[in-house]
Amino acid sequence: MEIFYGHIEDGGMMSLPEQESAHCVRVLRHRAGDTVYIIDGEGTMYECRIMNDSPKGVEAQIIASHEGWGSHPYHLTAACCPTKNNERYEWFVEKAIEMGVDRIVPVIGSRSERRVFNTDRVRRIALSAVKQSLKSRIPDIDEPVSMSDFLAGGLGDALGLIAVCYEPKNAEGQVVPRVHISEALSRSDNRRVVVLVGPEGDFSPEEASAAIAAGYIPVNIGTSRLRTETAGMLAVASVYLSKF
Template sequence: MPTFYAPDMAPGQTTFLLPEDESKHAVRVLRLVAGDAVALVDGRGTHYTATVADANPKRCSLRITAEEVIRPRPTYTHVAVAPTKNLDRMEWLVEKAVEVGLERLTFLRCAHSERRELKLERLEKIAVSALKQSGQAYLPQLDEMTDFTDFLQEIDPATTFIAHLEAGERTALAQVIGTAPRCCVLIGPEGDFSPAEIELALGRGVRPVTLGASRLRTETAALAAVFTAQVVREL
């Protein structure tokens, strides 16, 4: 069943008009006709079932037939990552992380960052596409670029972990997350966090972790953190 994103849907609403681009896709590409069943998701936890009322390629109208409120996950996964210079790798990360399941993704500006600025418009569209494809009910929060030092002032050190490559004792992320309902994992740029940044984080009470024996690319490490958090809690 085709799924469309409807962030403006309201509970109890009986009809919905697809935007022009979605209408064209529904009628010209998917070849939907009156009576065909479709799904809508608002990104805030509600799934809607609907049928096509008028297959107009510019103003395709839908009739809502049912709605279901999906409970949010009992856990909250937040990953903060320094984006790579190659934007394609961040787009891949957003797509896969949404599919696996997370609640928030923050982009960090670090001392060794190759990318200092980031526009979210393209990434937000990819997140919506991944939301529809994976059947998720909640659209994750994507944050603008934030200076590492500023971000450290916002976090709860008790539930925050930093994955770095410097020498020193580090614990496997899977061992420290356990059944904790919330976690935030910090992933540095290709050149890793600077020694000063690591010292600052540890001084705030953030715990150092490892994601395994392999040296991972930034986007791989961020996805590994999301996957680890979800799998450990499910088990």
């Protein structure tokens, strides 16, 4: 099943941008009259019939719409520091989308070695992962943000979890023992979750204690030594596997 990404137009029509149109007409050789499946990137999939098969701009009539197509029963913000190696972050984004994620935030921690982040490239990868995994909503990919600015944004009514590799302290200097991420998730029936995963050198003690002050629960993701992108992927997997 091939999915296209397009925009809603007046008169019950959808249009495909140029690249999608070229792929639809030149590569997949679709012609007027063919049925195609177009997502709006916001959570709806439209079954459409092609009216204009121009490789510059396909136009298609909506036949049926499927709201919430490929959705998941939780709302997850994965705030993961970029990895030194870009490819590994892109892999994390692909896997997170395959499972189900709503927002990806490249948080820059004080120990982050990578501070430059190609948001456009990651957004392109996200769109392709969304289509490949038959979903209709493209997760938000934020611009990079410092840890303090991200925390200042607040948790709202979400369950906040911060993964750290050591026992962190609160602002008063008391140890706040970590719980296993699966336990933290099973203790709460909140379906809005924010997970924070640090860079290769982890979050600093100051960052961890700022997160605790902001309402985050410190968690561990098991005892294995995990790469940053594996930790991020497992944080998403924990939510995917527990909030079904």
